[in-house]
Amino acid sequence: MRRCLPAILLAAAALAACDSEPRLHRQQHFVLGTVVTIQAAGVSEERLREGAGAAFRTMRELHQALDPGADDNVLARFNDAPPGRWRPLPEPLAGLLPRALAVRRATDGAFDPTLGRLIGLWGFRSPPFPKAPPARADVRRLVKAGAGRGRIDLRRTQAGLEARMEGEGAALDLGGVAKGYALDRAAAVLRDHGITDALIDAGGDLRALGQRGERRWRVGIRQPRGESALAVVELKPGEAIVTSGDYERSFHHEGRRYHHLLDPGTGRPARRVRSATVVGPRATEADAWSTALFIAGRDGLERLGGWGGMVVDRAGEPHANGRLRPRLQWQKDGS
Amino acid sequence: MRPLATPWRAMTPADRLVLLLAWAGALASLAWYFQAPTGRRAEVVVDGRVVANLDLRQERDLTVTGAQGTSHIRVRDGAVRFTHSACRAGRCVRSGWLERGGQTAACVPNQVLVRVRGPGPASGGRRFDALNF
Numbered sequence: 001m002r003r004c005l006p007a008i009l010l011a012a013a014a015l016a017a018c019d020s021e022p023r024l025h026r027q028q029h030f031v032l033g034t035v036v037t038i039q040a041a042g043v044s045e046e047r048l049r050e051g052a053g054a055a056f057r058t059m060r061e062l063h064q065a066l067d068p069g070a071d072d073n074v075l076a077r078f079n080d081a082p083p084g085r086w087r088p089l090p091e092p093l094a095g096l097l098p099r100a101l102a103v104r105r106a107t108d109g110a111f112d113p114t115l116g117r118l119i120g121l122w123g124f125r126s127p128p129f130p131k132a133p134p135a136r137a138d139v140r141r142l143v144k145a146g147a148g149r150g151r152i153d154l155r156r157t158q159a160g161l162e163a164r165m166e167g168e169g170a171a172l173d174l175g176g177v178a179k180g181y182a183l184d185r186a187a188a189v190l191r192d193h194g195i196t197d198a199l200i201d202a203g204g205d206l207r208a209l210g211q212r213g214e215r216r217w218r219v220g221i222r223q224p225r226g227e228s229a230l231a232v233v234e235l236k237p238g239e240a241i242v243t244s245g246d247y248e249r250s251f252h253h254e255g256r257r258y259h260h261l262l263d264p265g266t267g268r269p270a271r272r273v274r275s276a277t278v279v280g281p282r283a284t285e286a287d288a289w290s291t292a293l294f295i296a297g298r299d300g301l302e303r304l305g306g307w308g309g310m311v312v313d314r315a316g317e318p319h320a321n322g323r324l325r326p327r328l329q330w331q332k333d334g335s
Numbered sequence: 336m337r338p339l340a341t342p343w344r345a346m347t348p349a350d351r352l353v354l355l356l357a358w359a360g361a362l363a364s365l366a367w368y369f370q371a372p373t374g375r376r377a378e379v380v381v382d383g384r385v386v387a388n389l390d391l392r393q394e395r396d397l398t399v400t401g402a403q404g405t406s407h408i409r410v411r412d413g414a415v416r417f418t419h420s421a422c423r424a425g426r427c428v429r430s431g432w433l434e435r436g437g438q439t440a441a442c443v444p445n446q447v448l449v450r451v452r453g454p455g456p457a458s459g460g461r462r463f464d465a466l467n468f
Contacts, residue, residue, distance in 0.1 A: 026437070028380070028439065028448060028450065029383060030382065030383065030441075030443065030446050030448070033443065034443055035439070035441045035443060035448060037439070037465070039464065039465075127422075127423060127424065127444060128423045129423075199464055199465055201465045203443075204466065204467055204468035205467070206465055206467055212464060217464050217465075218462065218463040218464050219463055219464065219465055219466070219467050220462075220463040220465070220466045220467065221466075221467050221468075222466050222467060222468035227429075229463065229466060232462060232463050241467045242467075243467050243468055245468060247468075248468075275468075277467065331462075
């Protein structure tokens with residue numbers, strides 16, 4: 001037996017090397033106006049089906065409440081109230097609006113949740129998108145009337161949180177933060193169902209839970225002008241990564257690209273960068289900060305504080321801040 | 336105790352056979368791991384319901400009706416793709432051929448999704464688990 005020991009030890013080591021790939025299961029659903037994919041490691045298919053089903057239901061409820069294209073939902077009722085009047089904030093607005101306003105303050109308005117009427121004027125709410133931009137005079141009129149600069153006050157009463165919005169041109173549109181909020185809520189639902197290692201992909205915006213077996217979840221960051229990956233980053237447990245790009249929700253007119261990321265100062269598509277990526281511990285704020293970073297451009301990288309950030313400028317050159325740069329694995333072949 | 340510095344000479348022929356078999360198994364597993372498996376079947380999902388289960392070894396052209404109209408799906412040479420769909424962006428068609436386990440293409444406006452069954456990341460055998468965009 002002692003003579004077999006070296007062979008047994010070597011064989012055991014060789015076989016152990018083969019046992020590092022976890023079993024993954026995946027669930028997909030059309031929700032939030034995109035395909036949401038949840039993949040999980042270390043759970044049974046049945047448990048993931050249950051947990052993912054609950055997460056999809058939560059996301060669908062959030063979408064129904066906050067869809068800016070709906071005639072009668074929580075958001076529409078808030079926007080229909082006369083300007084300047086205090087109105088109660090039901091969920092999910094009560095949970096989301098204070099966080100959106102906090103990012104608005106931190107970014108000096110580069111992220112702004114009151115662009116609703118402007119987004120409607122541009123026709124970016126849902127496809128098919130228009131073939132030409134709106135008249136400049138119409139855009140200027142809405143900006144002057146408060147679109148993108150609508151004042152919102154919050155107060156807490158015995159009945160709960162209330163809000164007051166001023167500016168005839170202002171209307172809430174939480175499209176720049178709602179998908180991130182839905183990711184965070186979905187992550188909480190999965191945890192409640194005992195799923196601790198998962199990656200939630202809501203049409204390219206992602207939130208990690210735990211890790212993928214022995215390693216962290218790896219995410220490719222897409223080239224703005226291609227389908228391949230520019231770089232790969234490993235997400236820490238709980239982290240989110242969100243990118244805002246001019247290639248989503250866009251149309252071309254007379255050789256120029258018009259996209260949905262409107263500069264609150266001008267009411268027109270921001271043109272400083274092609275894409276802006278933010279990595280951090282919460283998808284809600286990562287979503288809003290990525291919009292703000294897109295508007296602010298490269299200068300915005302220094303204002304992200306503890307969040308990792310990267311922009312791809314108009315020449316296609318990537319620039320990352322000190323938090324994200326050491327974590328990026330650049331992809332030469334993009335696969 | 337016998338030193339481990341020269342284990343090969345210390346082994347019996349049976350020991351050596353066990354060791355060689357173990358290493359051969361390990362190398363075969365690694366080769367299998369790094370070559371992302373090709374899927375044999377694909378599912379077509381419309382509005383959350385699996386409406387077709389495709390054998391990728393059999394040529395087939397399929398038309399399904401989604402929320403906005405029809406989507407055309409083609410199976411050739413072990414792969415599947417959208418060839419046309421009732422959407423303006425056409426991203427589903429540009430996704431091209433899908434052949435590896437886990438690869439997915441979707442026409443979101445028409446609520447039609449094609450995914451290749453089998454193991455593999457959602458990104459379809461690439462060096463990451465998902466693509467951020």
